[in-house]
Amino acid sequence: DQQVKQNSPSLSVQEGRISILNCDYTNSMFDYFLWYKKYPAEGPTFLISISSIKDKNEDGRFTVFLNKSAKHLSLHIVPSQPGDSAVYFCAASWGNEKLTFGTGTRLTIIP
Amino acid sequence: DTGVSQDPRHKITKRGQNVTFRCDPISEHNRLYWYRQTLGQGPEFLTYFQNEAQLEKSRLLSDRFSAERPKGSFSTLEIQRTEQGDSAMYLCASVSGGREKLFFGSGTQLSVL
Numbered sequence: 001d002q003q004v005k006q007n008s009p010s011l012s013v014q015e016g017r018i019s020i021l022n023c024d025y026t027n028s029m030f031d032y033f034l035w036y037k038k039y040p041a042e043g044p045t046f047l048i049s050i051s052s053i054k055d056k057n058e059d060g061r062f063t064v065f066l067n068k069s070a071k072h073l074s075l076h077i078v079p080s081q082p083g084d085s086a087v088y089f090c091a092a093s094w095g096n097e098k099l100t101f102g103t104g105t106r107l108t109i110i111p
Numbered sequence: 112d113t114g115v116s117q118d119p120r121h122k123i124t125k126r127g128q129n130v131t132f133r134c135d136p137i138s139e140h141n142r143l144y145w146y147r148q149t150l151g152q153g154p155e156f157l158t159y160f161q162n163e164a165q166l167e168k169s170r171l172l173s174d175r176f177s178a179e180r181p182k183g184s185f186s187t188l189e190i191q192r193t194e195q196g197d198s199a200m201y202l203c204a205s206v207s208g209g210r211e212k213l214f215f216g217s218g219t220q221l222s223v224l
Contacts, residue, residue, distance in 0.1 A: 043215030101153030
């Protein structure tokens with residue numbers, strides 16, 4: 001039962017353009033959402049999070065949008081840079097429960 | 112370095128052998144998690160500790176798997192009688208509270224031949 005879904009396994013974006021990564025969830029109990037970035041042979045590193053009481057959170061080039069009615073969140077990266085090439089995981093939790101991760105989207109930034 | 116440390120980084124073993132991995136969390140973090148990641152998948156929860164107490168175990172954690180966190184400091188994850196399906200990256204993460212972001216280690220890549 002995949003409660004967090006990332007339906008795009010890969011995405012290629014030109015350097016300088018906007019990258020938009022999408023994530024859907026099915027568990028309406030989820031109230032805290034995070035994005036992690038992962039390089040090969042390394043552990044995931046935290047990027048940005050959002051609580052369900054908000055619909056947007058920004059941190060520099062990264063913005064996360066949450067649409068609770070659609071059970072959908074997205075990560076926007078503007079402008080995209082070559083160092084952003086990595087696998088991005090969406091994760092969700094509720095209460096003090098563990099994080100549930102999506103399957104990831106491999107982002108490639110084309111110079 | 113005050114990050115999460117995992118040892119070894121890589122482990123190659125033969126089917127049927129036992130392996131043990133170690134995780135040293137960030138020192139002030141009282142929660143420690145183990146996740147497993149296979150190719151093309153996201154990290155999957157295995158188990159977690161609040162200090163030395165193991166509070167939850169996933170159904171993924173068969174009876175061949177055991178984890179400990181003596182004295183609420185470092186943790187070990189042991190896999191007995193390894194199978195080829197155990198090949199994966201085993202990730203450890205720690206956090207000081209329940210709703211903050213997890214800090215992950217670099218993982219232990221296990222290959223069972």
